[in-house]
Amino acid sequence: MITLGEYIIEKQHQFPDATGELTQLLGAIRLAAKVVNREINKAGLVDIIGATGVENVQGEVQQKLDLYANEKFKAALEARGEVCGVASEEEDEFVSFDSARSIDSKYVVLMDPLDGSSNIDVNVSVGTIFSIYKRISPCGAPAVLEDFLQPGHRQVAAGYVVYGSSTMLVYTTGHGVHGFTCDPSLGVFYLSHENMTIPDDGVIYSINEGNYLKFPTGVKKYLKYCQEIEPETNRPYTSRYIGSLVSDFHRNLLKGGIYIYPSTASAPKGKLRLLYECNPMAFLIEQAGGKASDGFTRIMDIEPEELHQRVPFFCGSKHMVETVEEMMREYSSEEQ
Numbered sequence: 001m002i003t004l005g006e007y008i009i010e011k012q013h014q015f016p017d018a019t020g021e022l023t024q025l026l027g028a029i030r031l032a033a034k035v036v037n038r039e040i041n042k043a044g045l046v047d048i049i050g051a052t053g054v055e056n057v058q059g060e061v062q063q064k065l066d067l068y069a070n071e072k073f074k075a076a077l078e079a080r081g082e083v084c085g086v087a088s089e090e091e092d093e094f095v096s097f098d099s100a101r102s103i104d105s106k107y108v109v110l111m112d113p114l115d116g117s118s119n120i121d122v123n124v125s126v127g128t129i130f131s132i133y134k135r136i137s138p139c140g141a142p143a144v145l146e147d148f149l150q151p152g153h154r155q156v157a158a159g160y161v162v163y164g165s166s167t168m169l170v171y172t173t174g175h176g177v178h179g180f181t182c183d184p185s186l187g188v189f190y191l192s193h194e195n196m197t198i199p200d201d202g203v204i205y206s207i208n209e210g211n212y213l214k215f216p217t218g219v220k221k222y223l224k225y226c227q228e229i230e231p232e233t234n235r236p237y238t239s240r241y242i243g244s245l246v247s248d249f250h251r252n253l254l255k256g257g258i259y260i261y262p263s264t265a266s267a268p269k270g271k272l273r274l275l276y277e278c279n280p281m282a283f284l285i286e287q288a289g290g291k292a293s294d295g296f297t298r299i300m301d302i303e304p305e306e307l308h309q310r311v312p313f314f315c316g317s318k319h320m321v322e323t324v325e326e327m328m329r330e331y332s333s334e335e336q
């Protein structure tokens with residue numbers, strides 16, 4: 001069995017100008033994931049459950065585990081000195097690391113330290129999402145906002161950790177999608193899913209149907225399409241919604257399916273954040289043979305304007321995303 005650390009080093013040859021910095025950076029993420037995993041596993045026994053009473057820049061009340069995970073990932077990335085700055089769901093502004101080694105580093109990280117916060121207290125699987133870019137500002141100076149506001153197609157690596165019945169780390173560096181399962185007895189991630197691919201078609205749709213009345217017509221039409229009885233096309237599909245993007249995404253990646261968080265009347269831009277939720281998942285799904293858009297535009301072609309901007313998100317099996325995109329186009333003119 002090959003460990004995550006060994007696999008990353010083994011694959012380093014895929015990058016002709018590799019210096020080992022990205023390898024070190026991924027090592028820091030691996031370490032922080034283990035620390036957070038240990039805390040999550042004993043969540044009911046330690047003071048990590050519940051809210052802090054403080055709101056983040058998105059107006060959401062931060063959970064204790066949101067902050068814990070944020071601190072652990074930030075500390076691990078800063079300690080390794082391979083990152084000049086991070087942007088996080090739990091930080092209003094990006095954080096620039098000012099040690100000499102960090103300032104010289106060529107990478108920035110964007111992260112959702114704890115995804116699926118509404119599921120923390122009820123023992124339902126949650127995750128961490130990360131996205132890595134090469135900075136565009138010169139090394140040797142503090143990071144700047146532009147280093148973080150890059151379109152998704154410029155990512156050099158992206159991934160997530162899912163803290164579920166088993167803990168897995170799934171990542172891509174643009175050479176396929178690979179999954180590693182943590183052996184809890186050793187605290188070591190071993191390669192368990194190499195070259196993950198998503199089927200072009202699936203029978204699972206993931207969406208919060210509680211918002212149905214507020215959905216765009218194209219999405220309503222697609223849900224009707226999913227629920228129609230037509231055995232030749234495996235319909236009706238099955239509805240599955242965990243309420244943690246990482247967990248819904250992971251299931252759909254393995255089995256085929258589509259995850260949709262559309263715009264709604266009350267949230268015209270949807271809920272999910274472009275830079276540290278949608279872009280990394282879009283990079284992974286495209287590397288696995290799937291598709292991700294905002295219903296019209298490829299997610300990774302969207303030019304970011306703000307750190308915490310939201311976008312509607314349609315992601316999963318290629319043919320399923322193409323079908324709902326057709327319906328979005330067909331009915332979008334009606335809604336204008």
Ligand SMILES: O=P(O)(O)OC[C@H]1O[C@](O)(COP(=O)(O)O)[C@@H](O)[C@@H]1O
Pocket residue numbers: 089112114115116117118208243244245246271
């Ligand atoms: O409860 P809703 O509105 O369906 O939203 C659920 C979605 O919101 C999220 O929890 C947002 O992520 P955070 O928990 O990181 O804020 C996603 O993981 C999930 O898919």
Ligand SMILES: [Mg+2]
Pocket residue numbers: 112114115116245277
């Ligand atoms: Mg999230």
Ligand SMILES: [Mg+2]
Pocket residue numbers: 066089112113114115116117
């Ligand atoms: Mg979060």
